[in-house]
Amino acid sequence: MDIRVATTPLPNGLRMTTVAEYNDVDAPPDNRRAEKLFKLARGYLPGLHLGGAKWGMGARPSTLDSLPVIARLPKNPRVILA
Numbered sequence: 001m002d003i004r005v006a007t008t009p010l011p012n013g014l015r016m017t018t019v020a021e022y023n024d025v026d027a028p029p030d031n032r033r034a035e036k037l038f039k040l041a042r043g044y045l046p047g048l049h050l051g052g053a054k055w056g057m058g059a060r061p062s063t064l065d066s067l068p069v070i071a072r073l074p075k076n077p078r079v080i081l082a
Contacts, residue, residue, distance in 0.1 A: 005044070021057070034055070
């Protein structure tokens with residue numbers, strides 16, 4: 001299995017992310033896939049403990065075609081969207 005896990009060190013731990021879940025904004029999170037991937041990440045991060053892990057979820061802006069928006073803001077052309 002090819003595992004892709006992004007990690008970022010934080011002052012109080014480590015932030016890990018693996019997947020994007022596409023669902024209604026009000027839908028409850030489904031952490032099953034993320035839990036499996038984090039357990040597999042122990043092979044890459046010896047000593048990784050998931051006890052006390054906090055699962056996060058939030059709406060992220062996205063376009064329908066998943067392409068980035070790179071343009072000037074129409075109402076304020078001094079602002080560049082990227």
